[in-house]
Amino acid sequence: MDFGAVLRETQGGRDLPPPPAFAEPAADLAERARRALYEVADPEFPISIVDLGLVRGVEGDEEAGAVTVHLTFTATACPCMDFIQWDVRERLLQLDEVGKVEIVTEWDPPWTTAAISARGRKLLRSVGVVT
Template sequence: MNFGAVLRETRGARDLPPPPAFAEPAADLAERARRALYEVSDPEFPISIVDLGLVRDVTADETTGAVTVHVTFTATACPCMDFITWDIRERLLGEDEIREVEIVTVWDPPWTTAAISERGRAHLKSFGVAT
């Protein structure tokens, strides 16, 4: 399946807000990877997976360029899991220093709406979605 085409079709005109303006450059590869994930959206809502609270941890090996992303989903039967993991991998492999991406799905603690950032809540509210 061409996930890229499906994601482009489902997103339509619902653009993500730009990533946050960070005062300092990223300290390391893990932080650069985390910041890149602000450009990966939930396929159903125009919100980044970081703002949605799906990204639980990002680690990286500066020497090998390997990045591990611990991610959760809104439900164990989330129909978007494959789309999101594909999009994470594609986005991170677009970074010059990243050569390998491992995605680890975690379920503990379970995702709740409390994980949504204030920035994410404001953006969802602008689209009429209550959190």
């Protein structure tokens, strides 16, 4: 089933903090894609999936216009897995040079709160979530 229409209607309206200010321009497609993922919010907490530590790695194939994202999730029963994957695809396909996105799910090592970035912790504290 294609949940796209439903998701497109439900993902709006969230205030996501702006991405970090990067000093240097992104060197390659993988880095451009990784930076774009700062604009994908976790569906439950108002921080990006990068700051939450869900993005384990990004690979880019400039010639093929393809990006592979290695993702993990906080729990095996995370009810938001489909939402997150949809949002990742949606955001990356907005990059002019990207025509194909592959997502690889990884469970090892297991996600823990230690994976949350310093910036993510600060943002979570600002909304009353202690990690």
